[in-house]
Amino acid sequence: MNSNNVTIYDVAREAGVSMATVSRVVNGNPNVKPTTRKKVQDAIDRLGYRPNAVARGLASKKTTTVGVIVPDISNIFFADLARGIEDVATMYKYNIILGNSDSSRDKEVHLLNTLLGKQVDGIIFMGGRLHEDLVEEFKKSPVPIVLAATLNQGYDLPAVNIDYEQAAYDATHMLINHGHDRVGFITGPLEQQINGEKKFAGYRRALEDAGLPFHENDMILGNYTYASGLEAMQKMLQRDDCPKAIFAGTDEMALGVIHAIQDAGYSVPNDFEVVGHDNTRLATMIRPKLTTVVQPMYDIGAVAMRLLTKILNAEEIEEKNVVLPHRIERRDSLRQD
Amino acid sequence: MNSNNVTIYDVAREAGVSMATVSRVVNGNPNVKPTTRKKVQDAIDRLGYRPNAVARGLASKKTTTVGVIVPDISNIFFADLARGIEDVATMYKYNIILGNSDSSRDKEVHLLNTLLGKQVDGIIFMGGRLHEDLVEEFKKSPVPIVLAATLNQGYDLPAVNIDYEQAAYDATHMLINHGHDRVGFITGPLEQQINGEKKFAGYRRALEDAGLPFHENDMILGNYTYASGLEAMQKMLQRDDCPKAIFAGTDEMALGVIHAIQDAGYSVPNDFEVVGHDNTRLATMIRPKLTTVVQPMYDIGAVAMRLLTKILNAEEIEEKNVVLPHRIERRDSLRQD
């Protein structure tokens, strides 16, 4: 009845076979006579035997556990990603050890080493940018590492992303197409590969292609949060030449932007038009509903985990650097065409 | 240089000591001569030795890993809880294996067994209600289990919660105090211990204490989501005798409620007053800002994990059934007194 301290050896004795046979039954090895299999299975049930994964891991050098390093699981964006990872992991019989890094280089390195010490079979990493030290550690890793929603910055690491530069271009372009000759850009720190560099590059390219100048003033850097979006827009509203179109780097910031506009007595989309980024659930939880770039977080997580399983199984891999499609979901924060 | 396949034995040879001594150094055992310690440490650094936690786990029967079972990590509520758990876990050198159950009894049982198979040192469980089968498994668990934001339904399980019945009472009472003789109640499935039973009980008690009758019609059951809150309120608005005060079981539903009201051309709080529950970040991400019951999710997670560490360390425990304080945060979805 007890399910603990019962070992494979106990089962072997109870069933009158060797532990090797029990191991075969437990692992679904076909080379076991049906009669024997049944005998063993009965003994297992009777004793309530549960294989010890730690012992198995030591003997087989596989733990069926993968590490997941995420900046902050309480961020809706990463939570969605994590869910995609976990679902596919479960599908392939893996478990997830989850760790929050707060995007701190030290915590990232420390977490990585802890996970490797725990002998995970692979790692999925999410982070704002890849610090050199980290990449050094990655290179020394005995197990494969896949990046999710994180650019590989030229390093030879498998990664799953969308084309952030193009997405920002599309969003900005859409705003320009609505007749704006200035577009405000509110996003995260510029040092961040995706939210800073890439989105900024797309924004600038859209401006350039439209023959519009880039005004330093039209860009405000926050930290992704609602509060920082609100604050940034409040600041922008104080200017006489405030842009009437805003592209926000994340949905959360976009909500802040919209509320700042509304709090100041203006209307979205009549006075101001706003486009967000990510299409988190927040996008429809506001009035007007938010037009936003669709980044399929769940899918990115799922595809990243699937990619990792392929690497672990030595399956053939077409492309290690996966770029998922993006699009813009039109809602009411933009005027009808 | 390489950090893998280097074993304690290699270090021992390199340092000219026995593996027992290396083990002592690695584990900070004080009974090692400083000279020896240094010699070993140097060898460790030179070889890039990283202890194998799996082997250690097998030998010591401790994995410094705890399992966390959560209905859905992509739900902002549980993501916050998980963050609290993880932070305290890290503080005490534990890692977290995270699994989503989708509140399915089968998945819960399966996950539990997988975690026990992986020899976790303890488990933190979150779920809508404790199914009998699950409790049976809990009883057989060789490691301690702590419930977080989950009622122990009379079973003798350590748990961390707030007083949900009283919280619902307080919210309803506050609405009644604002002059309403009817209060709409929109929450999750009644089978759920917390969101159904407890909150319902508090709601009814507040009504009773105020001498108000309970109208079956005034209660609508959804599924916690924004969409279900929106839909429920739309339905309620079609009635001639629609209550002008609404208590929503979760913030997300409350946002849906407010938007349904606004979409119908009414004002919050002038025409309708709304109170939510949880005080997730959503509460301030809406206009008017949401008055809501503060349930400290992060703290519940943190305290649950701390409680687990106490049990694991056999520290003295004052109270196994922890009830954290709650309060109502007044914001603009309620009229000024």
Add this chain to the structure above:
DNA sequence: TTGAAAGCGCTAACAG
């Protein structure tokens, strides 16, 4: 203060 040796529970050849 240090070393020798016996496991922890399981997998994986290798025989038979």
Add this chain to the structure above:
DNA sequence: CTGTTAGCGCTTTCAA
């Protein structure tokens, strides 16, 4: 189809 036998890398007595 089944059993024997080494380990996997580490902790933990027990002696010295």
